[in-house]
Amino acid sequence: MSRLAAGVCLVTAHEPPLSADGPRGEDVGMTATAFMSVSLDPPLVLVSLREGSRMDDLLAEQPLWAVSLLADHQLQVAGRFSMKGRISDRLLFADLPCVRGEVSGAQVLSGALATLECRTENRVEAGDHTLVIGRVLTASLPAPDAQPLTYFRGRYRHLGQ
Numbered sequence: 001m002s003r004l005a006a007g008v009c010l011v012t013a014h015e016p017p018l019s020a021d022g023p024r025g026e027d028v029g030m031t032a033t034a035f036m037s038v039s040l041d042p043p044l045v046l047v048s049l050r051e052g053s054r055m056d057d058l059l060a061e062q063p064l065w066a067v068s069l070l071a072d073h074q075l076q077v078a079g080r081f082s083m084k085g086r087i088s089d090r091l092l093f094a095d096l097p098c099v100r101g102e103v104s105g106a107q108v109l110s111g112a113l114a115t116l117e118c119r120t121e122n123r124v125e126a127g128d129h130t131l132v133i134g135r136v137l138t139a140s141l142p143a144p145d146a147q148p149l150t151y152f153r154g155r156y157r158h159l160g161q
């Protein structure tokens, strides 16, 4: 599968606070290449999440999430949101140009090629991953003419012009 060239995405969601008077909720992000379009009518997309990852645990609890399709200048974003064993993503979002999606409450990247906000329709356990199928609720094109960040044979690549 390393020979399948893929676009790179940032999947995000907002973890709600545990209680109204407790600490505020937290933004969570995860770099993903296992993302695809599923259906046009209704508009459905799919992301495959490693079972037990923080994003898999969060989307088991709440149905709203977002996807930012990364542009090639966002390579550092992909790097920071794929680090293993991190405890909190709070500082990772601190200096990123983002806006909060109006429907999902998740952070979406201002410089992304495209962004989607989704609501989970189905979850399918598949081996050591969960396939999360989401209905697209909003779509926008912050930087539609930027070049995509891609991943091929274990390395980030810039698409040749």
Ligand SMILES: Cc1cc2nc3c(=O)[nH]c(=O)nc-3n(C[C@H](O)[C@H](O)[C@H](O)COP(=O)(O)O)c2cc1C
Residues within 6 Å of the ligand: 008, 029, 030, 031, 032, 033, 034, 035, 048, 049, 050, 052, 053, 054, 055, 081, 082, 083, 084, 085, 086, 151
């Ligand atoms: C290029 C790239 C693509 C990735 N694609 C996926 C993916 O599609 N699904 C997934 O679950 N993890 C994927 N990962 C791994 C996650 O980004 C990584 O495991 C996660 O951010 C670490 O958090 P965790 O400790 O909660 O798993 C990918 C990593 C990289 C570098």
